[in-house]
Amino acid sequence: MSxxxxxxxxxxxxxxxxxxVAQLTAIVATTVVLLVSGDLVTPAVLLAAELALLxxxxxxxxxxxxxxxWPLLVSALxxxxxNVAFGSLSGAEAWVSGATWALRVVALSLPxxxxxxxxxxxxxxxxxxxHWRVSTRFAYGALAALRLVPLLAAEWESIRLARRARGVDAxxxxxxxxxxxxxxxxxxxxxAIRRGTRLATAMDARGFDSGIARxxxxxxVLRPLDTWFTAxxxxxxxxxxxxxxxxxxxxxxxxx
Amino acid sequence: xxxxxxLRLAGWGFRHATRKAWAVRDVDLAVAPGERVLxxxxxxxxxxxxxxxxxxxxxxxxxxxxxxxxxxxxxxxRRRQRVGMVFQDPDSQLVMIRxxxxxxFGLENTGTPPALIWPAVDAAMDxxxxxxxxxxxxxxxxxxxxxxxxxxxxxxxxxGLLLLDEPTAQLDPDGAAQVRTAVLRAVADRSATLLVVDHxxxxxxxxxxxxxxxxxxxxxxxxxxxxRPAAPxxxxxxxxxxxxxxxxxxxxxxxxxxxxxxxxxxTDVALHAGRTxxxxxxxxxxxxxxxxxxxxxxxxxTGRVVxxxxxxxxxxxxxxxxxxxxxxxxxxxxxxxxxxxxxxFLTGRVRDELSLGALRAGAGGTAAPQRAEELxxxxxxxxxxxxxxxxxxxxxxxxxxxxxxxxxxxxxLVLDEPTFGQDRETWAELVQLLADQxxxxxxxxxxxxxxxxxxxxxxxxxxxxxxxxx
Numbered sequence: 001m002s003x004x005x006x007x008x009x010x011x012x013x014x015x016x017x018x019x020x021v022a023q024l025t026a027i028v029a030t031t032v033v034l035l036v037s038g039d040l041v042t043p044a045v046l047l048a049a050e051l052a053l054l055x056x057x058x059x060x061x062x063x064x065x066x067x068x069x070w071p072l073l074v075s076a077l078x079x080x081x082x083n084v085a086f087g088s089l090s091g092a093e094a095w096v097s098g099a100t101w102a103l104r105v106v107a108l109s110l111p112x113x114x115x116x117x118x119x120x121x122x123x124x125x126x127x128x129x130x131h132w133r134v135s136t137r138f139a140y141g142a143l144a145a146l147r148l149v150p151l152l153a154a155e156w157e158s159i160r161l162a163r164r165a166r167g168v169d170a171x172x173x174x175x176x177x178x179x180x181x182x183x184x185x186x187x188x189x190x191x192a193i194r195r196g197t198r199l200a201t202a203m204d205a206r207g208f209d210s211g212i213a214r215x216x217x218x219x220x221v222l223r224p225l226d227t228w229f230t231a232x233x234x235x236x237x238x239x240x241x242x243x244x245x246x247x248x249x250x251x252x253x254x255x256x
Numbered sequence: 257x258x259x260x261x262x263l264r265l266a267g268w269g270f271r272h273a274t275r276k277a278w279a280v281r282d283v284d285l286a287v288a289p290g291e292r293v294l295x296x297x298x299x300x301x302x303x304x305x306x307x308x309x310x311x312x313x314x315x316x317x318x319x320x321x322x323x324x325x326x327x328x329x330x331x332x333x334r335r336r337q338r339v340g341m342v343f344q345d346p347d348s349q350l351v352m353i354r355x356x357x358x359x360x361f362g363l364e365n366t367g368t369p370p371a372l373i374w375p376a377v378d379a380a381m382d383x384x385x386x387x388x389x390x391x392x393x394x395x396x397x398x399x400x401x402x403x404x405x406x407x408x409x410x411x412x413x414x415x416g417l418l419l420l421d422e423p424t425a426q427l428d429p430d431g432a433a434q435v436r437t438a439v440l441r442a443v444a445d446r447s448a449t450l451l452v453v454d455h456x457x458x459x460x461x462x463x464x465x466x467x468x469x470x471x472x473x474x475x476x477x478x479x480x481x482x483x484r485p486a487a488p489x490x491x492x493x494x495x496x497x498x499x500x501x502x503x504x505x506x507x508x509x510x511x512x513x514x515x516x517x518x519x520x521x522x523t524d525v526a527l528h529a530g531r532t533x534x535x536x537x538x539x540x541x542x543x544x545x546x547x548x549x550x551x552x553x554x555x556x557x558t559g560r561v562v563x564x565x566x567x568x569x570x571x572x573x574x575x576x577x578x579x580x581x582x583x584x585x586x587x588x589x590x591x592x593x594x595x596x597x598x599x600x601f602l603t604g605r606v607r608d609e610l611s612l613g614a615l616r617a618g619a620g621g622t623a624a625p626q627r628a629e630e631l632x633x634x635x636x637x638x639x640x641x642x643x644x645x646x647x648x649x650x651x652x653x654x655x656x657x658x659x660x661x662x663x664x665x666x667x668x669l670v671l672d673e674p675t676f677g678q679d680r681e682t683w684a685e686l687v688q689l690l691a692d693q694x695x696x697x698x699x700x701x702x703x704x705x706x707x708x709x710x711x712x713x714x715x716x717x718x719x720x721x722x723x724x725x726x
Contacts, residue, residue: 122357144351151347161553162599167587167616198348205311205341206409207365217360217373
């Protein structure tokens with residue numbers, strides 16, 4: 001069940017002990033620092049800290065890590081290459097700039113991957129609604145909609161087969177391929193809307209969003225560990241900026 | 257307010273905002289607290305609309321109600337918390353990814369204190385005989401298990417009125433029986449009034465006190481105790497002796513990519529002209545997969561599917577298996593009817609739908625429209641020629657999907673659960689329609705759970721077994 005679309009109960013990993021809102025706070029802190037920084041040292045330090053957390057998120061084997069991160073690594077390499085090839089700098093400076101950009105992209109996205117790998121979607125919805133007052137309609141509606149995604153894959157296949165059974169296929173014609181793809185997508189969309197409507201009615205029938213204050217059966221507790229985790233993240237940010245300033249490489253992009 | 261609820265309808269009716277005709281009208285019905293009533297009636301008699309109104313789910317802008325409707329003496333929208341409801345499709349009712357969380361969902365919505373939620377969840381799961389535990393992933397359940405879980409979710413807030421809208425229509429006979437047993441267990445103590453809408457009267461009779469039938473023209477009649485629906489008239493059979501072999505599976509099996517267990521074990525079966533083969537067996541034995549292989553829609557992963565000379569004449573590559581034929585060639589030789597008719601509809605008019613197959617297969621000019629007219633006349637679809645296929649009733653869609661498969665006059669017809677979830681009238685119509693297709697030239701393959709269809713139509717029966725776990 002490594003597909004991000006197959007939504008099931010997530011296997012708990014050590015990082016799951018940290019409340020999702022504490023993880024999100026840490027993500028906000030590192031994101032701000034990374035967006036402001038323009039040097040190589042800051043993202044390098046933050047990335048080192050993030051990599052140190054990989055085992056805690058259950059990502060130990062290189063294969064598991066690659067399966068989660070390959071799109072991110074590809075885009076980071078793409079960004080670096082564009083910088084080296086088309087940037088205004090040349091020689092060693094171009095390479096430093098490319099590496100800086102690649103590190104920033106990876107350091108910015110890795111916390112999101114850690115969150116997804118360690119957090120059960122239900123716990124995330126619980127934490128968001130209880131601690132950050134995110135609308136329950138949004139959080140649990142999204143959760144219910146996510147459940148329908150794997151069904152779409154099966155539906156796609158049967159719509160495609162039903163079209164072949166009616167004498168409709170694309171053969172070798174690329175334009176016909178595009179038309180067929182569009183028509184299957186449309187049929188899938190219509191089906192998804194109908195199913196979504198039925199789901200909304202069923203949720204209504206179970207009193208969802210009926211104006212009564214909703215309770216939460218599972219709860220979401222903030223513990224000292226969460227404070228420590230957030231404080232640790234801020235400390236790593238301070239350390240990264242401090243090292244950058246001390247080594248003389250700090251040049252914030254916003255000021256610059 | 258607790259305990260079973262009372263329900264009263266007097267001269268009640270409803271007209272959908274977009275329609276001229278009344279969906280239901282002149283219904284008088286009084287259900288006493290704790291009573292169990294089955295509400296039946298033909299497709300389109302407004303059973304589901306009535307049930308939604310009782311649940312308070314019809315928005316004011318959905319249409320015009322008339323007459324009186326009261327749950328415990330008040331309008332349904334003020335009694336929403338007294339009502340629990342279960343619909344047909346389990347997949348569009350489950351909200352959460354764990355079984356226990358899903359049962360808790362309704363309790364959370366009504367503001368139940370967290371300390372009281374889990375005992376109530378356990379009690380509801382127990383009441384429906386769901387023994388897989390709170391942490392079981394809802395995606396990994398069978399249809400019958402899912403629907404029992406949905407029932408537990410409806411029961412957990414202890415409703416005074418339980419409404420079931422064809423709760424077993426999408427389940428195999430096993431799953432349907434599980435759900436009915438769970439319902440019986442849950443309402444055995446008469447702690448809730450029960451109103452079931454279903455056209456499978458026979459199955460619910462042992463569970464209910466009374467049967468009320470909605471009439472298509474309006475009004476409702478109550479049936480005497482001991483009443484049973486008339487048995488459907490079966491078509492007369494004239495068995496043909498087996499003609500030439502049209503299509504055969506030779507040790508054909510199928511395993512989904514990335515799966516270790518086969519969806520279909522290697523199977524041998526042959527379709528002969530003039531004969532009807534029924535494929536039956538429990539869920540998970542690959543009946544539908546076999547249908548897809550025979551229909552040339554999927555290639556077997558082991559073994560092969562071979563077409564006889566009667567099918568392969570005129571093909572560009574007669575040596576290729578059906579799964580590699582061009583769609584235009586396939587549609588002239590093997591017709592397929594899927595479980596979900598609407599997946600097969602491609603146009604905006606019934607008339608166009610029927611001429612499409614012939615046009616795709618290259619029959620130009622007047623032949624295709626002529627055949628379409630003929631079929632519409634024969635299948636009672638002539639009045640609907642200009643209608644959009646997606647707006648037809650379930651029974652009409654089913655007839656149209658069979659008609660589209662017949663439009664290109666294929667020698668082989670493969671049908672997957674053609675009578676699934678149909679009311680008695682549509683059932684009888686369909687069986688008659690299929691009986692009419694049985695002639696010396698054509699082979700039919702029916703995948704079905706429906707024992708009555710097998711009795712009515714099948715010459716040969718193939719029972720698939722579950723794969724033996726090594």
